[in-house]
Amino acid sequence: NAGVMQNPRHLVRRRGQEARLRCSPMKGHSHVYWYRQLPEEGLKFMVYLQKENIIDESGMPKERFSAEFPKEGPSILRIQQVVRGDSAAYFCASSPPSSRETQYFGPGTRLLVL
């Protein structure tokens, strides 16, 4: 049973470009969470999605950030017009319907904005 998959693992963007991060949850998992981790800081919740629905986006910046989890395909976290402060590790986690709080993390995408 493959774990949570994220790609790319590393992403370099220049200021003003768009970053698109992908997450494929574990098989059978219908809940997806995105977190951001800055160096020497904890994981910060960004958004919680189920298939075709955003359940909670209270942790996501109001501008430039968006997330989706379509019926088919991976969940996407999109950052438009990136700035240097967006440089961080972005982790996706998934959980099964029966145990929503038990989250399994993907390997993360390290975003570097030049």
Add this chain to the structure above:
Amino acid sequence: QKEVEQNSGPLSVPEGAIASLNCTYSDRGSQSFFWYRQYSGKSPELIMSIYSNGDKEDGRFTAQLNKASQYVSLLIRDSQPSDSATYLCAAANTGNQFYFGTGTSLTVIP
């Protein structure tokens, strides 16, 4: 006030000793608690979950929960150098909120 607080450490223990990691939380609505281990440059890995007051043991790991004191701890017995990592405490309430502490760095000295 942060929702989940941990002593950032670093915590150093000799090999074979007991490592004790502590965490407090502010949301009394929190129902579920988790400990994750994160090696440098890697993703968090779930090692323990606890939902009821008291102790829960799994191998060398024991999680302790005291809801009255809003306190969660993790004990690692017979610590090994491979246990050297950052340990993240997390709390979830009945809604959608899931909060992580900033983590405690543990070093086990051979």
